[in-house]
Amino acid sequence: MDFLEIEFGVPNHTWARGTSLETRTSARLDSALCNADWSLRFPNVTTKDLPAVQSDHCPILISPNGFAPIASIKKPFKFQAAWLTHDNFREFIETKWDKSRPLFPLLKKVSDELQDWNRNVFHNIFKKKRNLLARIGGVQKCLASQRSRDLIKLEAKLRKELDEVLE
Missing domain, CATH: 1.10.287 (Helix Hairpins)
Incomplete structure (x- = not known):
C-alpha cells in the first residue's frame, strides 16, 4: 500500500534539542501519512503543530475537515x-x-x-496555561527559522512557568 504525506504548514521543524545557541539544533523529523482513499475522502485535511512541552517533539494535530473557529459559548460550571x-x-x-x-x-x-x-x-489556571502554550508555540516557530540565545532562554523560562501552573 502506498502512503501519501499530508502537507504541513509552518513551522517546518517538529523536533528541537539544546538549551544554548551552541547546542541548539532542530529539524522536521515527524510526518503525517494517509492512503489515497483517505486523501480523497478528506480533501480539506489540515495539520497543526502544537507546542513541544513535555518532549523535544511537537505533537501534530490532524483535522480531516480543517480547523473552524470555536464559537464563544458559556461553559457549564465545573469544580476545579x-x-x-x-x-x-x-x-x-x-x-x-x-x-x-x-x-x-x-x-x-x-x-x-x-x-x-x-x-x-x-x-484562572486554564487561561494561564493557554497563554503560556501560545507563547511557547510562538517562540518555537521563531526558533525554527532563526537561532537566538534569547529565544532559547525564553522557551526554557516559559516551559518552567507552565510546569509550575500544572503542578
Whole structure:
C-alpha cells in the first residue's frame, strides 16, 4: 500500500534539542501519512503543530475537515480540584454558603461567585496555561527559522512557568 504525506504548514521543524545557541539544533523529523482513499475522502485535511512541552517533539494535530473557529459559548460550571489548594478557598465557601436558602438557587449563586473568584482571585489556571502554550508555540516557530540565545532562554523560562501552573 502506498502512503501519501499530508502537507504541513509552518513551522517546518517538529523536533528541537539544546538549551544554548551552541547546542541548539532542530529539524522536521515527524510526518503525517494517509492512503489515497483517505486523501480523497478528506480533501480539506489540515495539520497543526502544537507546542513541544513535555518532549523535544511537537505533537501534530490532524483535522480531516480543517480547523473552524470555536464559537464563544458559556461553559457549564465545573469544580476545579486545584481550588482546594488555595489558602482562602474554605473561607470563601463558608461565607457564600447559606444553609437557609433553597438548594438550587444557592448552587447557581455559589457557582457564579466561584467562577468570578476563579477569574479574579485564583487567576484562572486554564487561561494561564493557554497563554503560556501560545507563547511557547510562538517562540518555537521563531526558533525554527532563526537561532537566538534569547529565544532559547525564553522557551526554557516559559516551559518552567507552565510546569509550575500544572503542578
